[in-house]
Amino acid sequence: MRRLNNLTNKNNFMTLDKDFKDLEKKLKVSFVNQDLLVNSCVHCSYLNEHPGFYLEHNERLEFLGDAVLELVVTDHLYRNHPDKSEGELTNWRASLVNANILAEIAQGLGIEEFLLLSKGEEKDKNSKARHFILANAMEAVIGAIYLDQGLEVADMFIEENILSRLPHILKHKLYLDPKTRLQEAAQEHLGVTPIYQVLEESGPDHAKVFKVGVYFNDDMVAVGEGTSKQEAQVAAAENACTVKEW
């Protein structure tokens, strides 16, 4: 078992109580250079508190992983869907490769507990910031796999963890924006058009929160919140699709 124990540097004496062998098992990838995997979990906030840490933060790996992910997904879509236009494939790709899904996949793989964060960020679970930190770490992990193991292994990893979601996305038309999806489904199943109504506006001007309800005829189906009306409508549409199992 390899622990990052007792790392000394000019500023800190620390013990990292994370065993990255466990993360390797979850990812089903065995690294030659395990530091690449550790590196993919280093958020910049961590380096602020540990300025002499022996690795840089994960943004360069994220830059690389993002491009690897893009090619693997694009290649897969191109080859497996010869009858689809680049416009459709672009929508499908966007529905597979976005911060929401990547954060969710990172969470599913247990990456969250391996993140190296500042004490402040550590506490801030369930925030929007954590969401993006997770999505970025997911891309950085892909960058690390690519560097350490090559494109083929990265390809297999992406197929298993990301591309495997495509059938679900296509079945539920998740590549459509939620309002369009809800509108199409409501028309198809019930012959109605969803209507959105603001229920509540709260918070100070610079941090408004809108609460919107979405209605079929006079029945409220779901509500959504957001920092703009549009954001709240999208959230409401998303929730309505979930409630209706569309």
Add this chain to the structure above:
Amino acid sequence: MRRLNNLTNKNNFMTLDKDFKDLEKKLKVSFVNQDLLVNSCVHCSYLNEHPGFYLEHNERLEFLGDAVLELVVTDHLYRNHPDKSEGELTNWRASLVNANILAEIAQGLGIEEFLLLSKGEEKDKNSKARHFILANAMEAVIGAIYLDQGLEVADMFIEENILSRLPHILKHKLYLDPKTRLQEAAQEHLGVTPIYQVLEESGPDHAKVFKVGVYFNDDMVAVGEGTSKQEAQVAAAENACTVKEW
């Protein structure tokens, strides 16, 4: 010599007077499936006039080639510049992979004469549209090389034709936007700050053209035109850098 002669289809009888062997020589790539190369040169306008043509237009190949180009350039930047942040590398990449440069490279490789265009597009040389058609064809050609020859050959092609421009870009700081570049150079060489002045506004409201001059003290160094003040300023800055050989 393989000519696309006497292709018959239900709508057209045509002779394509283009020898794609010549394009292969220019690209220094010999295709197993030459149709992929032909395909990369088919603009959608061509299919409007030749609806029964045996190949689709090049937009799917462009979709693929774009992702190949992105990964190859990103990989190269990541490995060869370990001391640079992802922010700097993102700027560098944007200065290497953009419609202007890709159109220029496509032109340099002689791709223009192999484009399959509608009669209308054929005539419309030097237009903005042609510019994007060329840039897109460049990406489609990269997609075709990748599909036919694999990533390694695509990598070599991109290194030779695109990444080879990086030293020039770095030397002249072309990754900075032209106004910033001019400002930095003017400060460094002359200790002055460029000033922009609108010289002329012409055209109807929906198609205005602005002419802007850029001045060092009271001397006009260059002019630029554009459909907005900002666009004209950028063009003027670009021209000033050329005039001054910065």
